[in-house]
Amino acid sequence: AQSVTQLGSHVSVSEGALVLLRCNYSSSVPPYLFWYVQYPNQGLQLLLKYTTGATLVKGINGFEAEFKKSETSFHLTKPSAHMSDAAEYFCAVLNSGYSTLTFGKGTMLLVSP
Amino acid sequence: EAGVTQFPSHSVIEKGQTVTLRCDPISGHDNLYWYRRVMGKEIKFLLHFVKESKQDESGMPNNRFLAERTGGTYSTLKVQPAELEDSGVYFCASSQELNSEQFFGPGTRLTVL
Numbered sequence: 001a002q003s004v005t006q007l008g009s010h011v012s013v014s015e016g017a018l019v020l021l022r023c024n025y026s027s028s029v030p031p032y033l034f035w036y037v038q039y040p041n042q043g044l045q046l047l048l049k050y051t052t053g054a055t056l057v058k059g060i061n062g063f064e065a066e067f068k069k070s071e072t073s074f075h076l077t078k079p080s081a082h083m084s085d086a087a088e089y090f091c092a093v094l095n096s097g098y099s100t101l102t103f104g105k106g107t108m109l110l111v112s113p
Numbered sequence: 114e115a116g117v118t119q120f121p122s123h124s125v126i127e128k129g130q131t132v133t134l135r136c137d138p139i140s141g142h143d144n145l146y147w148y149r150r151v152m153g154k155e156i157k158f159l160l161h162f163v164k165e166s167k168q169d170e171s172g173m174p175n176n177r178f179l180a181e182r183t184g185g186t187y188s189t190l191k192v193q194p195a196e197l198e199d200s201g202v203y204f205c206a207s208s209q210e211l212n213s214e215q216f217f218g219p220g221t222r223l224t225v226l
Contacts, residue, residue, distance in 0.1 A: 004155075032212065043117065044156075044204065044217035051212075090156065099169060099211050100146065103156040 002027045002093045006104035014112050019063075019078040021107050023091030026072060032094035033074045034101065035065055039087045047089070050074065061085070086111045115139070117218035119205050125224045131193040134221045138187070138207030144168075145188050146208075146215060147180060151201040159203075162188060174199075195225045 007022040025031055032051050036044040048059025055067040061084075065076045074091060088108045092101040118137045126132050138145045147159040159178070160170040164185035173180070177196070182188040192199050202222050206215040 036217070041219065043219040044206075046214055046216075049214070092156075094212060099144070099161050100158040100172075101148075101156075101215065102158070103148075105155045 002031070002095055002102045004091050004093055004102055004104035006089075006091050006107050008107055009105065010108045010110060012110040012112065013081045015083055016080050019076070019081045019085065019109065021076040021089050021091075021109065023065075023074045023076065023104060024072050025074060025091070025093045027093055033065075033067060034092045034094070035059065035063070035074075035076050036090045036092060036103075037087050038090065038106075044090065047076070081109075081111050083111050083113070085109060117205055117207055117216050119203075119218040119221050121221060122219065123222045123224075125226065126195055127226055128197055129194045131191065132195055132223060134190045134192075134203050134205075134223070136188045136190070136205030136218060138205070139216055142207035142209050142216075143185070144208040144211060144215075145182060146206040147188070147190055148204040148206065149201050150204065150220075151198070156204065159190075192223070195223075197225050199223060200225045 003026045005024045034049045035047040048057045050057045050067045058064045063078045088106045090106045091104040120135045145162040148156050150156040158172040161168045162182045165182050179191045202220040204220045206217045208215045
């Protein structure tokens with residue numbers, strides 16, 4: 001069965017600093033990986049996804065993530081944090097039946113001026 | 114194009130009462146999913162419809178939960194009778210294809226007192 005581990009329930013950065021949110025997964029098959037973001041009082045919004053091909057994936061709002069098979073990781077980064085990035089971020093893996101998602105516990109990103 | 118909508122946004126009920134949550138997927142999306150996030154835990158899969166058929170209901174916690182999708186359009190999730198541990202945020206998502214992006218609704222926050 002697939003599982004997802006997000007290191008750190010809260011991450012605090014200053015505006016303009018690098019954002020790094022960690023995600024490790026376990027999967028018995030080549031994974032499809034996702035990062036979702038949830039802004040206050042809104043639904044989950046897809047930031048980016050990895051299915052096949054290029055291991056460095058670019059998403060919306062300047063975020064990107066790199067799939068590293070040897071490390072079973074899919075960390076999310078952004079070079080320079082903005083106040084509007086403050087939200088909760090979820091890493092997820094698509095299950096082997098290609099239907100349902102398994103999520104990590106989420107990481108709340110706090111951005112200070 | 115309208116996104117996934119959920120009603121109500123919040124529901125507060127007493128233990129033992131019945132609550133029905135509704136989800137309207139994006140028009141034309143055959144796949145509809147229900148997920149739940151209990152406070153402090155990860156978002157967990159409940160069940161998956163393909164059109165009006167239940168494709169996978171392995172995540173349903175017990176027989177107090179009943180999901181329907183009559184006519185393959187909107188879906189309802191009924192909890193009867195509600196227990197304290199049912200409190201959480203219930204998310205609905207829809208997708209066009211099995212392994213394509215799942216679009217999430219804003220969720221229904223259920224509080225059972």
